[in-house]
Amino acid sequence: MNGKPKIVLLHGAFADGSSWSAVIEGLQARGYEVTAPQFSLTSLADDVARLRQVLEWQEGPTLVVGHSYGGQIMTALGDNATNVVGLVYVAAFGLDEGESLAALGGDAPPTAALAHLLVDGRGFGRLPEDDFVGHFAADVDPVRARVMHAAQQPVSMAVFGDVMGTPSWRSLPSWYLVAADDEAIAPEVERMFADRMGAETVEVASGHVAMVSHPGAVVDLIEAAANATAGAPVEAAPA
Structure with missing residues (x-):
């Protein structure tokens, strides 16, 4: 144990x-133990269950960092976020109780x-290449953006209708990176x-995938959160 949160x-x-690759590299260089799990994006309940599984693997205080819909997943932990000491939102959704993604834009x-x-016919959405490269990853090198498009995970459209319960940010300290050029x-x-x-x-002149185009700013914010939560007491994760 080096005293740093997971x-x-x-x-x-x-x-x-893999969208976190540069951030992982930066955090590991600073001595952090990092996990970047894959989520099925089949339902919010499935994704929250997956996050809880990953949290059970962590020994000691843990910071959870979410990008975009990843913010929805960690917000849905509610007030039962064992061993989590803080939340870092990177151009991410942070709904309040009773809200849904579908209703957010009115x-x-x-x-x-x-x-x-x-x-598609099974109710999963994905982005066409032109919109992914030109808007979703607008400030990423187009060659890299096309690779990201090829590896994109489609999402069940059902997640947009899920209504948020008690949000985890009500009981946990939070940090937020606003992507000022987000499309x-x-x-x-x-x-x-x-x-x-x-x-x-913090606000960064970044498109939506700030962890790809501005990984240094994301690493700095995560480290600021880690320093601020150092020594925070946590409930032990279940065996």
Whole structure:
């Protein structure tokens, strides 16, 4: 044990754990033990169960970091987040009780990244390459963005209708990275999330996948959260 919290990184929809590669490298170089699990994106309940499984593997205090829909997963931990000492949102959803992703935008048109979402007969959505490269990963090198598109995980559209219970950020300290040039989640919505959860907030001139285009800023925010929560008492994870 080196006194540092464990770090668990949650990918969002249309992505996978490899989207955190540069952040993992940066955190490991600073002495952190990192886990970046894959999520099925088949239902919010399945994804929360997967996160709880991963948290059981961690020994000691743990920071959970979520990007985009990954924020929805960690928010849904509620007030039962064993061994979690803090939450870091990276251009991520941070809903409050009674809210759903579908209702969040009201009657507003979809953001540019989601304007041409492709939904198959089984109810799973994915992004066409042009929108992925041009909007979802707008400030990523196009060659890298096309690789990310090829590896994207489709998401069950059912997750957009799930209503949030008690959000975990009500009982845990939170940090938020606002991606000021985001074309998937409107930056003003990200600022609203950060403000109402009372998160320590940084704003970066980044597109949606800030952990790919600005990994240093993401690593710095995670380390700030780690330093702020050092020594925080936690309930032991179940055996």
